[in-house]
Amino acid sequence: MRLSELLDEVRAEAPPPRYDVDAVVAAGRRLRWRRRVTAVAAVVLAVTAVVTVPQLTTDRRPSRHTVPAVRVSPSTTPAATLGYAFTGYTAGRFRVEEPGEAIAGWNLNPITDVKDPDRCRLNCYLGVRGIPVTDPRFPRERSRTATEPINGRPAYWLVDRDMGFLVLLWQYADDAWAFVSRPNYRTESDAPMTRDDMRRIAEAFRPGSTRTVPTPFRPSYLPAGWRLTGSRGMTGWSGATLRNAATIAGMPADRTITVIKPPRAADLLELVLAPLGKNKTPTAEPICVRQKDGGYCRMRLPDRDAVLDVRGGTALSLADLRRIIEGLTVADPRKPGTWTPITAAFPAAAQFTVVK
Incomplete structure (x- = not known):
């Protein structure tokens, strides 16, 4: 692994200046370890057991660019412990x-x-x-x-x-x-x-009662066959990851704490909401770009001081990505209290199901 790659990994979470290069390298490796652990679902699709993610309410009106899409009813399945969350x-x-x-x-x-x-x-x-x-x-x-x-x-x-x-x-x-x-x-x-x-x-440690994790995203359209496998967020930044059901079904239902290679970007669908940086100048209209391992659509949310990305692998067309981003309702990234549980924010068809 090259030093430049490790430096890229820790750029957003760099150690304090008093650390030397060895500390930076070690931090990069630990960050990769953490991402590998949390990036992979070691379970198989089958019997319903829904990922628990909070749905958000938002005061943002849908963009005038939103395409007509069939609205899906939020999932009413009782929250399960797949995305286990507890009080710190x-x-x-x-x-x-x-x-x-x-x-x-x-x-x-x-x-x-x-x-x-x-x-x-x-x-x-x-x-x-x-x-x-x-x-x-x-x-x-x-x-x-x-x-x-x-x-x-x-x-x-x-x-x-x-x-x-x-x-x-x-x-x-x-x-x-x-x-x-x-x-x-x-x-x-x-x-x-x-x-x-x-x-x-x-x-x-006490498990206590489970609680759902919030997300600022409420999609009105998602391609068939994609399942939500992860959602994370903090004030100002959020992300959601979906995988094609076929790639999930190919994973073993095992007992392994999965410190393994994460899925390829080409096999993912990702929604990312990030602060609008000084060097980022996307337009309020979606800009869609095709890449070797898929593509992305990006747009600025003027009233949110944020950038919205929808990134997809080779199985998704730019038309799909555009339809997804134009159909997204997004809550204020700076106000997590307005976000929605994922079980309500994402349609039932996109919920993750597992078998023990």
Whole structure:
């Protein structure tokens, strides 16, 4: 992997200036690790179990460019735990951040050292699996060792060889697992958190009641056969990812914590809402461009101070992408309180379904 690629990866989440080049490279690798974990759904389509994503209400009127499209009724299926979301919490000096994403598979949530925010930056995570799974495994794990039960349930220490992370994996309910991870150091005092800290975070975890994750997108049109596999967002920025049902059905229903190569961009449909940067000058009319691995349509939302992108793989035509972007209703990216649960924002036909 080239240094330039790693620098590109961490440009948006760069470490503080006091870090050297080695720290930047390490941060880039950790960021890639995090994205690989959350990018892939290790489940198969079949029996309904809908991804939970909040639908947004918006005061934005549809653009005059919106094409006529058949409006689909929001899903009324009860929320499932596929995109598991819970309330953040504090354990000692560490804070597990409120998750702002729903992913088909494992959801990663950053852990912050309240007293020294830089210490755990891009280093420490809580991973939670909402879909039932028995005896989950990292694909390249080593030295799995049983440890004292956590809240009366099995727990294990292991090292993920893919990134050299120390992992505390435990069962928090029947066929429900979570893990706390941080870089593995030879000298424990160099680590951003101790093993005791990791245990305290695990012991303090309580699933509580599920909640849906919000999205600013409300599509009036989506091509047939595409399923929502992920949604994440924060104030000012949001994204939603869909995959073709055929590519999802080809994935194994397994127990693997998927630190693996993410799907190709050519196999994805992505909706991205980002702040309008100084160097971005898209027009209020959609601009659509064909590329080797697909294409994209982009437009400026003047009343939102934002740029809206719809990116699709080779299976989607520019006409499809244009119809999607022109049919999107978008809430204010700066006001997450106006967003909608994904179960209501996306049509029932686009909801992700799984079989255990």
